[in-house]
Amino acid sequence: RMGLGLPTPDPKPEKFGFKLLAQDGKARRGEVSMPRGTIRTPAFMPVGTAATVKFMYPGQVRDLGADVILGNTYHLMLRPGAERIHSLGGLHKFANWKYPILTDSGGFQVMSLAKLRKMSEQGVEFKSHIDGVKHFMSPERSIEIQCQLGSDIQMQLDECTRLPASEDEIERAMQLSLRWAERCKIEFGDRPGQAMFGIVQGGDIPRLREESAQSLKDMDLKGYSIGGLAVGEPQQVMLDMLEVTCPVLPEDKPRYLMGVGTPDDLIESVSRGVDMFDCVMPTRAGRHGLAFTRYGKVNLKNARHKDDHRPLDPLSHCPAARDYSRAYLYHLVKSNEALGSMLLTWNNLAYYQELMQGMRDAIEAGRFEDHKVEVKEGWARGDI
Numbered sequence: 592r593m594g595l596g597l598p599t600p601d602p603k604p605e606k607f608g609f610k611l612l613a614q615d616g617k618a619r620r621g622e623v624s625m626p627r628g629t630i631r632t633p634a635f636m637p638v639g640t641a642a643t644v645k646f647m648y649p650g651q652v653r654d655l656g657a658d659v660i661l662g663n664t665y666h667l668m669l670r671p672g673a674e675r676i677h678s679l680g681g682l683h684k685f686a687n688w689k690y691p692i693l694t695d696s697g698g699f700q701v702m703s704l705a706k707l708r709k710m711s712e713q714g715v716e717f718k719s720h721i722d723g724v725k726h727f728m729s730p731e732r733s734i735e736i737q738c739q740l741g742s743d744i745q746m747q748l749d750e751c752t753r754l755p756a757s758e759d760e761i762e763r764a765m766q767l768s769l770r771w772a773e774r775c776k777i778e779f780g781d782r783p784g785q786a787m788f789g790i791v792q793g794g795d796i797p798r799l800r801e802e803s804a805q806s807l808k809d810m811d812l813k814g815y816s817i818g819g820l821a822v823g824e825p826q827q828v829m830l831d832m833l834e835v836t837c838p839v840l841p842e843d844k845p846r847y848l849m850g851v852g853t854p855d856d857l858i859e860s861v862s863r864g865v866d867m868f869d870c871v872m873p874t875r876a877g878r879h880g881l882a883f884t885r886y887g888k889v890n891l892k893n894a895r896h897k898d899d900h901r902p903l904d905p906l907s908h909c910p911a912a913r914d915y916s917r918a919y920l921y922h923l924v925k926s927n928e929a930l931g932s933m934l935l936t937w938n939n940l941a942y943y944q945e946l947m948q949g950m951r952d953a954i955e956a957g958r959f960e961d962h963k964v965e966v967k968e969g970w971a972r973g974d975i
């Protein structure tokens with residue numbers, strides 16, 4: 592290959608690392624690098640719940656610019672089983688996604704999906720929502736499962752408090768999560784090419800958010816998730832907690848806001864210092880006939896699109912947005928055709944990646960605030 596004068600690819604980074612490339616106010620442009628690839632931040636990470644991004648081929652997800660996808664520890668440990676995926680060569684091979692995968696610890700999914708949960712200092716006991724079989728998830732077991740899946744970025748087991756909640760309840764769960772972070776760090780051990788993120792809890796109490804962030808910072812972890820948000824609180828409460836939390840976290844480590852969010856949540860959270868995001872919004876909304884575009888949301892269940900020959904967005908690089916009329920998409924959605932979900936999922940993920948690319952470019956150019964105004968004006972202007 593040397594003789595062919597082909598460019599020699601960058602040497603694969605052996606270690607997990609984060610590089611801050613540019614800042615514009617509190618907005619950060621960076622790169623999270625690891626052996627399987629590099630994540631350009633600010634980044635949106637499509638949710639691949641059962642090792643698949645619903646209604647998308649892996650190659651399609653990649654072509655949209657996704658550098659990383661999420662895998663679901665809770666679902667995969669129940670079906671097909673972590674040991675089975677391990678013996679089949681791990682999650683990357685199983686799902687044919689050779690780039691970075693981030694997995695959640697499963698605690699959040701247990702509390703939102705499983706039946707008969709019992710939380711203790713040791714961990715959480717629960718019954719599978721699929722077949723009722725009893726399972727026990729400890730911090731150690733969660734890390735063991737994420738290692739069997741082979742995920743590049745793993746999450747500590749934590750307890751996410753739903754809001755509103757009492758200060759005592761929020762403090763108890765935050766302290767438990769810190770003790771579990773210590774146990775996960777020990778279980779994770781020394782894995783240079785992978786990372787285990789701590790998860791900041793503390794509900795909507797600034798004192799508890801600062802205490803949680805500071806304690807996790809003292810553990811010198813490779814990255815930090817901000818949990819316990821996007822659990823029903825008003826957007827302003829979420830943003831206020833970011834204002835309290837981000838300044839405490841180390842500048843040279845990535846920050847991942849879990850479960851967020853709408854395009855407006857993303858742009859407001861990036862401007863407060865968040866680097867990574869995940870949300871079921873673009874994929875779930877796509878399956879329910881809702882399109883995200885630069886002109887705002889378009890509900891393809893609405894009869895006003897019945898005779899509209901225009902595409903969703905003629906400026907988009909995504910065929911789903913450019914090559915199909917709203918009338919056709921309305922027809923597919925009303926007829927509950929699979930192609931409706933496929934095209935709207937494709938459009939929505941394309942728009943989310945385009946939104947992140949626009950923010951990355953704007954931060955590099957030092958014009959993030961102006962860009963934020965332009966993007967919001969586009970949403971406000973509405974349909975073309």
Ligand SMILES: CNc1nc2c(CCc3ccc(C(F)(F)F)cc3)c3[nH]c(N)nc(=O)c3cc2[nH]1
Nearest residue numbers: 638639640661662663695699751818819821850
């Ligand atoms: C929607 N709001 C929200 N989602 C939250 C999540 C789940 C994030 C997640 C991860 C992986 C997947 C997968 F399906 F792709 F696997 C799906 C969702 C949280 N997760 C943990 N551990 N702590 C939290 O405190 C927390 C708070 C969260 N608020």
